[in-house]
Amino acid sequence: MRAKSSSRSQRSNSEKKISKESVRMTVPFQSPRGMRDILPEDQVYWGHIDRVLAKVVQEFGFQKITLPTVECAGVFTRSVGEGTDIIEKEMYTFPSRGGDMLALRPELTAGMVRAFIQNGMQVLAKPVKLFTQGPAFRYDRPQEGRYREFYQADFEVFGEDDPIMDAQMIQMAYRTLLTLGLKNVTFQVNTLGSEEDKKQYRKLLVSYLRSKKIKLCRDCKRRLAINPLRILDCKEEKCQQVAQSAPQTVDHLSPEARNHFKFLLEYLDELEIPYSICPSLVRGLDYYSGTVFEILSAGFNGRQSALGGGGRYDTLVKRMGGEQTPAIGFGIGLDRVVMCMKREKTKVYSDPKPKVFLAQLGELAKKKSLRLFAQLEKNGILVRESFGRGGLKAQLRHSSKIGAEITIILGQKEAIDETVIVKDMVSGSQETVSQERLVEIIKKMLKNNGIIFQKRQMDKDKQRE
Numbered sequence: 050m051r052a053k054s055s056s057r058s059q060r061s062n063s064e065k066k067i068s069k070e071s072v073r074m075t076v077p078f079q080s081p082r083g084m085r086d087i088l089p090e091d092q093v094y095w096g097h098i099d100r101v102l103a104k105v106v107q108e109f110g111f112q113k114i115t116l117p118t119v120e121c122a123g124v125f126t127r128s129v130g131e132g133t134d135i136i137e138k139e140m141y142t143f144p145s146r147g148g149d150m151l152a153l154r155p156e157l158t159a160g161m162v163r164a165f166i167q168n169g170m171q172v173l174a175k176p177v178k179l180f181t182q183g184p185a186f187r188y189d190r191p192q193e194g195r196y197r198e199f200y201q202a203d204f205e206v207f208g209e210d211d212p213i214m215d216a217q218m219i220q221m222a223y224r225t226l227l228t229l230g231l232k233n234v235t236f237q238v239n240t241l242g243s244e245e246d247k248k249q250y251r252k253l254l255v256s257y258l259r260s261k262k263i264k265l266c267r268d269c270k271r272r273l274a275i276n277p278l279r280i281l282d283c284k285e286e287k288c289q290q291v292a293q294s295a296p297q298t299v300d301h302l303s304p305e306a307r308n309h310f311k312f313l314l315e316y317l318d319e320l321e322i323p324y325s326i327c328p329s330l331v332r333g334l335d336y337y338s339g340t341v342f343e344i345l346s347a348g349f350n351g352r353q354s355a356l357g358g359g360g361r362y363d364t365l366v367k368r369m370g371g372e373q374t375p376a377i378g379f380g381i382g383l384d385r386v387v388m389c390m391k392r393e394k395t396k397v398y399s400d401p402k403p404k405v406f407l408a409q410l411g412e413l414a415k416k417k418s419l420r421l422f423a424q425l426e427k428n429g430i431l432v433r434e435s436f437g438r439g440g441l442k443a444q445l446r447h448s449s450k451i452g453a454e455i456t457i458i459l460g461q462k463e464a465i466d467e468t469v470i471v472k473d474m475v476s477g478s479q480e481t482v483s484q485e486r487l488v489e490i491i492k493k494m495l496k497n498n499g500i501i502f503q504k505r506q507m508d509k510d511k512q513r514e
């Protein structure tokens with residue numbers, strides 16, 4: 050018997066697959082490769098993330114800002130850096146009709162810095178804490194957790210160079226992910242040192258990489274001259290092997306940079322944040338100096354394990370045309386967070402389900418039910434209906450499918466008498482009441498049902514004990 054039903058379910062699964070596949074073959078348009086629809090069944094995760102982000106943003110005193118998805122391409126080439134994978138291979142650029150070179154943003158930090166400068170935020174009381182979220186685009190090879198359109202939450206702080214701010218940013222990232230219900234979140238931290246340290250380190254790195262040039266991929270041989278640091282995060286296996294024995298930034302720090310890092314580690318210990326020092330971590334963007342970090346989720350393997358990353362960029366505001374302003378920030382990859390939430394089956398908040406269903410029968414009742422619906426909604430009662438359906442049977446089926454506790458039935462007779470039938474779906478009893486008293490009666494019933502359900506839950510809990 051069981052074998053039969055399992056073969057039936059296998060059949061229906063494969064039928065579903067076949068029909069999806071055949072739909073894919075026949076529809077003339079598909080979403081672009083690496084870009085996808087986020088379907089209604091997944092929205093519960095995204096809604097939950099929005100709620101948690103709003104809470105954390107408020108708790109840590111951030112202000113929300115909305116940025117354009119498209120920027121002048123120069124915003125990114127000047128900040129993320131020539132010679133990075135993002136600029137060389139992954140950025141979507143296109144000329145506007147007016148001839149400007151524009152880009153779909155591959156990340157959110159550069160746009161935030163542009164907005165900070167353009168809107169004169171340098172004069173605001175420091176630190177200026179800004180939060181934004183939205184899509185970013187990278188022409189990457191799509192795979193699980195890696196898309197060409199993906200979503201980031203981005204936090205940036207301008208005007209504070211104390212290492213306690215670095216610790217607070219890591220604490221905030223940690224708190225956000227824990228509040229979302231994720232377990233096993235850890236951090237990798239490193240420091241690149243000051244701009245001067247970076248210059249000295251670059252010299253050492255170039256002399257090491259020159260000795261290994263033959264082992265590098267074609268792109269990295271070219272990068273050796275223009276941006277040697279980026280060889281350390283090349284995705285090619287042979288370059289990664291060379292990178293493993295490269296000199297490390299932590300061994301070539303000025304006393305100030307060493308001190309800054311030391312304080313950061315002490316603060317992280319104080320906060321009991323799970324972290325490890327990763328001397329090879331340099332991040333794939335040029336604007337960083339000083340602290341860099343990545344947020345990892347254990348249980349994920351390979352490069353997709355990064356749920357987010359960030360670091361200091363103390364010279365970027367000046368390089369982008371603003372006043373010298375230290376800054377630090379991080380971005381969280383929301384698509385990967387959703388993947389983790391699903392994998393870890395985290396609890397998510399979902400909107401309350403409607404407990405009342407409004408059914409109607411006949412032309413006059415249909416017309417009148419529109420007004421009843423508005424009246425119930427106005428009084429804060431969440432109602433479902435299927436006005437397009439005529440048959441009572443189909444409507445009642447819909448009502449029990451959504452798990453309504455009360456069904457209101459409006460037929461021809463009730464429409465004329467200005468009454469309705471109210472059916473308690475829990476007990477099965479029903480009553481005819483005047484339309485005038487409907488709101489009051491429904492409110493009372495919902496309140497009573499609530500009590501009944503609470504009592505049932507308490508009984509269940511008692512049994513469990």
Ligand code: HAM
Pocket residue numbers: 155156157158159187189194195196197198199200201203204205355356357358359360377378379380381382383384385
């Ligand atoms: P990022 O490390 O390039 O940093 O991206 C941050 C996070 O976005 C990654 O850890 C990952 O979770 C997600 N992500 C990146 N690319 C993809 C992709 N193709 N598909 C899915 N998710 C992806 C930045 O973007 C910096 N702007 C972060 C930052 C803010 N640094 C300072 N402030």
